[in-house]
Amino acid sequence: MIGELMAQVHDHGGGVRSVQVPIPDNPLGHTLVYVVDTDRGPVLVDTGWDDPDSWDTLAEGLAACGTDVGEIHGVVITHHHPDHHGLSGKVREASGAWIAMHAADSAIVRRTRETRAERWFTYMTVKLEAAGAPEEHIAPLRSARRRELPGFSPALPDREIVPGELLDLPGRRLRAIWTPGHTPGHVCLHLEEEHPARLAGHGRLFSGDHLLPEITPHIGLYEDPDDATVTDPLGDYLDSLERVGRLAPAEVLPAHQHVFTDASARVRELLAHHEERLTDLRSLLAKPLTPWQLAVRMEWNRPWEQIPYGSRNIAVSEAEAHLRRLVKLGHAEAVPGSDPVTYVAT
Template identity: 75%
Template sequence: MNTQVTDHKGGVWSIAVPIPDNPLGHTLVHLLETDRGPVLIDTGWDDPDSWDALVAGVTACGFDVTDLHGVLITHHHPDHHGLSAKVREASGAWIAMHAADAEAVRRTREAEPEQWLDYLLAKLSAAGAPDDHLAPLRKARATGGGRKLPGRRAALPDRGIGPGELLDLPGRRVRAIWTPGHTPGHVCLHLEEAHPSAPAPGFGRLFSGDHLLPGITPHIGLYEAPDGEARPPGPHDLDSSAEDPLGDYLDSLERVGRLAPAEVLPAHQHAFTDAGGRVRALIAHHEERLARLRVLLQEPRTVWQLATAMEWNRPWEQIPYGSRNIAISEAEAHLRRLVKQGRAERVPGSDPVRYQAV
C-alpha cells in the first residue's frame, strides 16, 4: 500500500485516507501528538481499504493504532466520522464532537431508511421536482430500498466540543472554533502554538475540516433532519425565522478570518497560508452567487427551476442523480439567505411554491 503521510513538524502529521469512488480522492486525517498519546482529527470513510490506509498511516507516524488516545471530529459527514467506531474499538480512544452534529449522528442511527426516503420525496416534491426524478425514490420506498445509507454505523461521541473551549490535550493548546454552515456543528481547531517553521504572518495552525479549503467551495445546503415523520416542507421552511446555513457559514468565515492563523491544515487537498485571502474569496463567491440568483428570480421559479438554471461545475444534464439532490439543497440554502435578507419572497398561492426577487 502506498501510504501518503506528511510530517507538518511540531508533532503534527497528516494521513491521506481514501474515499471510495469519490472525486475528492481522500480525506486528510491529522494526527496530533500529546503527552497522553496521539489524537486523531477526523478518521476517514468506513471502508476496509480506508481502514488499512489509516492504520498504515498511524504506523508511519511512529505509533500503533492501539496508542490512540482520542478522536476529535470536525463534523459528522461519513468521510470524516466514518471510521470513528472502529478506531474506538481498536484503541479505546474517546470521541469528541460538537453537540449539534452529535444530534445529527443520533438521528441518522435511529431513522429507518423509509423515513429518509419519505423525507426526500416530500422535500423534492415541495421543491417542484418532476415525476421522472421522484420515480426512483418512489420505487425504492415501495421495494424496501435505502437499506445501505451511509452513517448508519457511525459512533456516538463520548464527549462534546464546546465553542471556544480549550481542549483537554495535555502538552498542547488546541481551542475549538465553532464554524457552522457546512454542518450545524462543524468545528475548526486552532493550535495555539507558534508554528515550528514560521512560514507566514499569523499565529498558530488551524485544522479547518471542510470549512476552509484551498481550492474547493464546500457544499452549503440545508441542515437535513428527518425525525420520525416526514412532512412536506411548507412555506415556513424558507421564511425569515428558519435556519440559515449560508448565513451561518458566512459569519463563520469572518470569525476564522479574524483568527488569522499562520497556516491552515484542511481535510482535503493541501495545507495553505493566507487564510484571510481565502476567506475573502469565498465570501465574494457567495455574494456573487446570491446576486445571480436574484437576477434569475426576476421570473418566479420553484426551487427545482432555480437549481436547474444555476451555474454548477457542469451542465445540469450531466449532473448525476444523487448530486442533483445535493444541488437542490444548495439552491434552497442560497434562497433562504435571500429571503432572510428581504431580497426574495414567496409568490402567494403558488403550488409548488415559487419565489421571486423583491
Template identity: 75%
Template sequence: MTAAARTGAAEAGPRVTDHRGGVWSIAVPIPDNPLGHTLVHLVETGRGPVLVDTGWDDPDAWDTLTAGITACGFDVTDLHGVLITHHHPDHHGLSARVREASGAWIAMHAADADVVRRTREAEPGRWLDYLVTKLTAAGAPDEHLAPLRAARAEGRVRGLPGQRAALPDREITPGALLDLPGRRLRAVWTPGHTPGHVCLHLEEDHPAQRPGHGRLFSGDHLLPGISPHIGLYEDPDDTTPTDPLGDYLASLEHVARLAPAEVLPAHQHAFTDAAGRVRELLVHHEERLAGLRALLAVPRTPWQLAEAMEWNRPWERIPYGSRNIAVSEAEAHLRHLVRRGLAEAVPGSEPVTYRAV
C-alpha cells in the same frame, strides 16, 4: 525515515506529511470520489496521539490510515482520542473502528452528534417519505419522484447511509480548550457546511515561526481551492427555520479574525493567508447570490433554480442522487436571499416559486 522520504513514497506506502511540531497528515482515500482523499491529521499529546477526523469506512482507507499512523511512529493502539470536525462519512466513517482497535474516545459538537443520533435511529421508510415530501415541495418533476415513490410502495427501503456511524463519547464545546496535555487546542464552532462543524485552533507558535497565530485544522470549512457544499440539515420533527449559508458566511468572518499562520484543511493541501482565502470565498458567494437573484427575475421553484445554476457539469450529467444535494444547496441560497430581503415567495404558488425583490 525523513518527512520528505515519507511524503515522496506514495507508491511504496501511505502519503504522510510531517508538518513539524508533533503534527502529521495522512492522505486517506475516499472510494469513487473526485476529492480523492481526506487529510486525517495526527497530533501528538502528553497522553498519546489524537486524530483529527478518521476517513471513510472502507477497507483500503483503514489500511492506509493504520499504515500512516505507523509511518508517524505510532501504532493504532496508541491512539488516545479522535476529534471529529463534522459528521460526514469521509471524516467520521472510520471512527468506530478506531475506537474498537484502540479504546480512544470520540469527540464531536453536539449539533452534529444529534444528526448522527437521528440517522442511527431513523426508520428508513419515514425518511424516504420526508424526502419525497421535500422534493415535491421544491418542484421536483414526476420522473424524479417516481423511483422514490415506487421504492416506498414496493417496500424496497434500505438502511440510510450513516446508520453505522459511531456515537461520540465526548462533546466538543465551542470556545473551550480541549483536554490534551501538552497542547493548546481550542474548539471554534463554524456552522454552515454542517450544523456542528468545528475548526480546531492550535494556539502554539508555528514551528517555522511563520507570522500569525498558530495553526488551524479547518475540516471542510476553509479549503484552498474548493467552496464546500452548503445545504439544509433539518430534523423532520423540527420546523424551526435555519439559514446555513448565513451561518457559513459568519463563520468565515470568525475564522479570518483568528489570523492563523497556517491552515491544515481536510482536503487538498496546507496553505497560508487564511484571511485572503476568506475574502475570496465571501466574494464568490456574493457573486453567486447576485447571479441567483438575476435568475429569479423569472419566478422559479427551488428545483428550477437548481437546474439553472452553474455546477461543475451540465444538469443533465448530474447523477440522480446528486440532484437532491443540488436542490438542497439551491434552497439554502434561496433561504438566505429571502432572509436578506432580496427574494420572496410568490403568494399562492404551489409548488412555491420565488422571485427577486
C-alpha cells in the same frame, strides 16, 4: 507499498502529520486525517470513510507515523459527515479512544441512529416534491427503501466539543472554534502554538470542510427529518468565515486537498463568491422559479445534464439555502398560492 505510503503520509512538523484516507467513488479522492502528538498519545482529527480500504490505509498510515490504531488516545471530529466520522467507531473499538464532537452534530448522529432508512427516503421524497423536482427524478426514491445508506449507524460521541474552550489534549493548546454552515455543529480547531517553521500568523488551523484551498464547501439546508427548525445555513457560514478570517492563522490544515497559508485572503475570496452568487440568483428570480428550476439554471462545475443523480439532490439543497438567505435579506419572497412553491426577487 512504501512508495505509496510516502504519498499518503506527510509530516507537517511540530508533532502533526496527515494520512490521506481514500473516499470510495468520490471526486474529492481522500480525507486528510491529522495525527497530533500529545503527552498521552496520538489524537486524530477526523478519521475518514467507513470502508475496508480506507481502514487499511489509515492503519498503514499510522504505522508510517510510528504508531498504530491501538495507541490512539482520542478522536476529535470536525463534523458528522461520513468521510470525517465514518471510522471513528472502529478506532474506538481498537483503542478505547474517546470521541469528541460539537453538540449540534452529536444530536444529528443520535437521531440518525434512531431513524429507519425508510424515514429518510420518505423525507427526501417529500422535500424534492416540495422543491418542484420532476417525477422521473423522485421515482427511484420510492422504490429504494431497502437500500443501506452510508453512515447510517455512526458512532455516538462520548465527549462534547465546547466552542471557545481548549480540548483536553495534554501538552497541546487546541481551541474549538464553532463554524456552522456546512453542518450545524462544524468546528475548526485552532492550534495555539508557534508555527514549527515560524511562519507569520497565529498558530495553525484544522479547518475541516469549512475552509478549503481551491473548492467551495457545500452549503445546503441542514438535513434532518425530525427537526423542522427554519435555519439559515448560508448566513451561518458567512458569519463563521469572517470569524475564522479574524484568527489569521499562519497555516490552514484542511480535511481535503492540501495545506495552505493566507486564510484571510481565502476567506475574502469565498465571501465574494457567495455575494456574487446571491446577486446572480436574484437576476434569475426575475420570474418565479421553484428551487429545482433555480438549481437547473445555476452555474455549477459542469452542465446540469452531466451532474449525477445524487449530486442533483445536493445542488437543490444548495439552491434552497441560497433562496432562504435571499428571503431573510428581503431580496426574494415566496409567491402566495404557488404549488410547488415558487420564489421571485423583490
